[in-house]
Amino acid sequence: MSDELMQLRGEVRKVTEEILRMIAKRRELILKIADIKKRLNLNVVDRSTERFLLSESLKLSEELGLDKDLTKRLVSLLILDSVKIQEQEIGKTQEIGLREIFYTALELQRSGKKIIRLEVGEPDFTAPQEVIDEACRSLREGRAKYLSPYGLYELREAVAQKMNDLFKLDLKPENVLITCGGIMAIRIAIEVLSNLGDEILVPEPAWPLYKQIAEQLSRRYIGLRTEMVNDWTLKNEEIRKSVTATSRVLIINYPNNPTGRALDLSELKRLVEEARDLGLTIISDEVYSGYYYHGERAPSIAQVLDEGYVLVNSFSKMWGMTGYRIGYIIGSKEFIEKAATLLSLMITCVPEFIQRAALKAIEDDEYVKKNVIETKKRIDYMLEKLSKCDLVEVRKPDGTFYLFPKIKIPNFNSSEFALKLLKEHNVAVAPGSGFGNYPQHIRLSAVKPIREIDEGIEKLLQAINQLSS
Numbered sequence: 001m002s003d004e005l006m007q008l009r010g011e012v013r014k015v016t017e018e019i020l021r022m023i024a025k026r027r028e029l030i031l032k033i034a035d036i037k038k039r040l041n042l043n044v045v046d047r048s049t050e051r052f053l054l055s056e057s058l059k060l061s062e063e064l065g066l067d068k069d070l071t072k073r074l075v076s077l078l079i080l081d082s083v084k085i086q087e088q089e090i091g092k093t094q095e096i097g098l099r100e101i102f103y104t105a106l107e108l109q110r111s112g113k114k115i116i117r118l119e120v121g122e123p124d125f126t127a128p129q130e131v132i133d134e135a136c137r138s139l140r141e142g143r144a145k146y147l148s149p150y151g152l153y154e155l156r157e158a159v160a161q162k163m164n165d166l167f168k169l170d171l172k173p174e175n176v177l178i179t180c181g182g183i184m185a186i187r188i189a190i191e192v193l194s195n196l197g198d199e200i201l202v203p204e205p206a207w208p209l210y211k212q213i214a215e216q217l218s219r220r221y222i223g224l225r226t227e228m229v230n231d232w233t234l235k236n237e238e239i240r241k242s243v244t245a246t247s248r249v250l251i252i253n254y255p256n257n258p259t260g261r262a263l264d265l266s267e268l269k270r271l272v273e274e275a276r277d278l279g280l281t282i283i284s285d286e287v288y289s290g291y292y293y294h295g296e297r298a299p300s301i302a303q304v305l306d307e308g309y310v311l312v313n314s315f316s317k318m319w320g321m322t323g324y325r326i327g328y329i330i331g332s333k334e335f336i337e338k339a340a341t342l343l344s345l346m347i348t349c350v351p352e353f354i355q356r357a358a359l360k361a362i363e364d365d366e367y368v369k370k371n372v373i374e375t376k377k378r379i380d381y382m383l384e385k386l387s388k389c390d391l392v393e394v395r396k397p398d399g400t401f402y403l404f405p406k407i408k409i410p411n412f413n414s415s416e417f418a419l420k421l422l423k424e425h426n427v428a429v430a431p432g433s434g435f436g437n438y439p440q441h442i443r444l445s446a447v448k449p450i451r452e453i454d455e456g457i458e459k460l461l462q463a464i465n466q467l468s469s
């Protein structure tokens with residue numbers, strides 16, 4: 001081997017070691033900052049400081065002739081590292097979330113206790129009979145072989161056609177990818193649309209898995225604050241003040257889990273325009289689109305944009321098919337090709353007999369309508385019962401099957417309350433702190449028979465009254 005090559009390699013190793021030494025030094029400084037923040041009770045995350053660091057780094061990188069994207073990615077990873085160190089140091093309290101309540105409720109049920117489960121985000125009805133029959137028939141016919149990662153052409157066609165009929169669009173099967181549920185669709189969308197260290201912005205309160213998925217993919221999750229007093233409206237200023245050079249994606253979820261807030265078409269347009277101006281790509285999670293109380297379907301991102309969006313939907317909630325694990329993504333042909341490659345590396349394909357069952361489901365809109373009417377009755381019943389308690393403030397949802405009431409007791413801690421309610425009153429609810437910084441709120445699911453809702457809400461109100469006295 002040439003001496004020169006050996007020498008250069010040695011120098012590269014030294015420079016790499018120097019970079020690592022500098023990172024260790026940086027971490028020492030971060031620890032000192034954490035100490036001060038702890039003493040002064042300051043927030044770990046300071047977006048204006050981050051923005052300044054990024055812009056200064058980009059200036060320097062230009063002077064040095066470095067690639068802008070590489071600089072953004074490196075600085076973003078360093079910031080991510082700082083946040084983790086500070087959170088560990090300051091001892092961020094691990095709040096009890098939905099998952100802990102869910103498993104504790106299961107455990108108690110297993111031990112023989114009768115638990116009223118108002119925490120689960122799952123319809124209590126099953127798939128329509130013809131869907132179950134189709135799944136069984138397809139399986140018996142041997143439709144359980146490897147398939148195209150894109151999904152069955154007939155199902156992709158049916159999804160595109162359904163959207164075209166609902167919203168007068170011109171989508172093609174090539175714009176559709178069949179996935180294992182909405183959760184896989186979200187994961188794939190984030191992975192295709194962003195790079196390591198990029199920021200994923202999400203209006204809160206939000207489904208907790210956006211954060212977990214983003215962080216598992218080493219993306220930076222940034223929650224955008226909305227408040228009940230403002231009708232859970234995401235303000236443009238909130239987005240603008242949170243955006244940095246590494247912000248890449250905005251995930252929106254309307255009708256929203258947990259607030260039940262939906263956007264009308266003009267609000268959706270305004271939000272989309274703002275996101276586009278800031279260079280963000282939108283992932284629109286529309287898994288609750290059928291649970292909409294001002295029309296047949298909630299407004300869709302596909303009505304607002306011709307391209308440059310990613311839409312996620314699922315058969316789970318609308319057809320009671322949570323355990324079938326089937327959903328889909330709609331996007332540009334180029335996006336779908338990249339997404340299909342990722343899907344093929346994860347699961348090869350979605351099982352054919354499940355896709356055949358979904359093809360049957362999509363034809364049955366009456367089933368969705370019937371269940372949505374029943375769900376609305378349950379929501380109204382819950383609302384009426386809750387309205388009798390002065391300590392509960394609740395907003396009427398535009399869609400979904402959730403309520404996200406605020407409990408007006410000073411220093412109310414939703415995590416502690418949810419655990420106590422479960423253990424002492426046998427009622428499970430989801431703590432608000434699992435959806436962002438909302439410790440005053442709890443999430444209630446109305447997909448239970450009225451008599452269970454009745455008993456559950458009675459016990460809930462009893463516990464709230466006990467706590468306030």
Ligand SMILES: Cc1ncc(COP(=O)(O)O)c(C=O)c1O
Pocket residue numbers: 121180181182183184207253257285287313314315316322326327
């Ligand atoms: C907002 C939201 N998106 C996506 C999902 C994922 O649903 P699935 O993977 O069952 O389609 C859920 C499930 O609770 C949800 O609440």
